[in-house]
Amino acid sequence: MTRIAQLFERLRAENRTGMIAYLTAGDPNPESTAGFVASMERAGADLIELGVPFSDPIADGPVIQQAGDRAIKAGTNLARVLAIAAEIRQTSQIPLLLFTYLNPALRYGFERLAKDAKAAGIDGCLLTDVSVEEAGEYVKVMRDAGLDTVFLAAPTSTDARLKLVAEYSSGFIYLVSRTGITGEQDNISSSAMPLVDRMRAITKLPLAMGFGISTPAHVASLAGKVEAVVVGSAIVRQIHSDSSKLEGFLRDLCGPLAGPAA
């Protein structure tokens, strides 16, 4: 069982909604990322998405896009992110999900990526621009190495597509709360809950909801409705503006999730 599967079993046992925290690895430099991850774990993060910067991130808003530019400029590439993962693994067993685009992974090579990622202590991978139609080889190589493959499901996805997303996903399914790019917003879209219901009718896999979640109120509105919430841009923004307050910032976001065990 992967660390991701174990996490969701534990969350179920604790009757608690998990916190998935994204950061762009290497922003502002590769040396600081493992420290940020440690802060996020202390604040209550249950799973870390390690964003591998890509020069042309079509699914991301300006906050993550600019973080990626900074990270690339600071010398971050996929190999460096795997080294950061290994560094995190020296002191932590928190599940780690690589979060990136296809081209850096293609360039690295799927076989090599699966092997090196596994060795570095990565638990799974999400490539935002890989549709299930194009995912066959990628999924096979990752699964053979014992890595989870997480796919996105969107409010615009047809039921037929949701079925395919469920089939190709392992670990959990990442639900996109709205049509749009990553970034913060005021309200969690009204399209979010119908998507949860449609997905539940298709799969027993845990569901995580992301895109636009940036305040404790957003988190509270999703607690108990999905297995985990994902916070990305708000964390990246906090790291950029004042990383010394990262732990407190994320602790506040985790507040509404504190279950009976906390």
Add this chain to the structure above:
Amino acid sequence: MISTQPDAGGHFGPYGGRYVPEVLMSPLEELQNVYAEARLDPAFHAELDHLLKTYAGRPTPLYFAKRLSAQLGGAKIYIKREDLLHTGAHKINNCLGQALLARRMGKKRIIAETGAGQHGVATATVCALFGLDCTVYMGEEDMRRQRLNVFRMRLLGATVVPVTSGSRTLKDAISEAMRDWVTNVSHTHYLLGSALGAHPYPAMVRDFHRVIGQEAREQILEAEGRLPDVAIACVGGGSNAIGLFHPFIEDDGVRLIGVEAGGSGAELGLHAARFSGGSPGVLQGTRSYLLQDEDGQIALTHSVSAGLDYASVGPEHAWLHDLGRAEYRSCGDDQAIAAAVTLSRTEGIIPALESAHAVAEAIRIAPEHPGEIFIVNLSGRGDKDIDIYRENLKEMDQA
């Protein structure tokens, strides 16, 4: 025989496909279905043909460049005059087709990217014609070098949004347009301007430009009683080239030559020659040749011509390249400008900088091919580039 249609997933051999965030998969399926239906609908073709004829100005002439040919002393050079179309370039062919599809889908808002501004102007034009709301994304750098086209778009009622990310050119404008589409997909059609991006765009955009090659084929048969030996076009995304090439793919005797931007040097970052300097990868929805670094980050590109200044190339060109059915070469900034001067002075035709790359290749090889017939696609006219020509031809610009 070479397949001239992609498979069901939009693949041309190993290239093409559909690599986009899940949010866009259903809209792309919708577009594919609506287009498949329209293709079989005679009323759709009748309306498009009528617009192409009465509004855009088709058919365009195939003109024998007698003085240019005589000066070069080799092949007979014919010029396909897409520069004479309404809005000054071939782009209008695709824009009219996609505007009809947007209307079929009931989408009232159109977004587009533009490099040189020709696709932006053509999009703004059809939006005015159809009464559609229009937003065009354009890199800040391209807005600077194509100011006239920025004003044209605004005059036509479009909103032009400057893109300040990355290299501030075509690639970044496409990314920004995709972000808008992801956000507003329910009421917005993305009118992509080249034979690029996720399926069905590469095949659909090509189909709307096939008229270039179809007309040229009939016209050369009428003028010369035979097919050409060579067809030449510039290749940025590759829409004018695939439009010219496609009806000749099964004619083995016709050499197809695509000309990329050689920019100002062979080093990565100084050019947009994807076939000589790139390798396969995935960018903005499709798998094709890319200019990229060893980490898979997309490289910066350069060309004096904004319309050729792009890190990837249409997937069907990648396939034709690998099959050896088409040849791809590059032409530098200086050669393109010199070719523009030559064409202006021998034929009285000022080409767009993009098209000047195709003209330059014809000028280069024509002397080696006496007795042969060349067709050069003059995809656009040079009015939009006058400022750049002035900057590069200072000796002509003295008081």
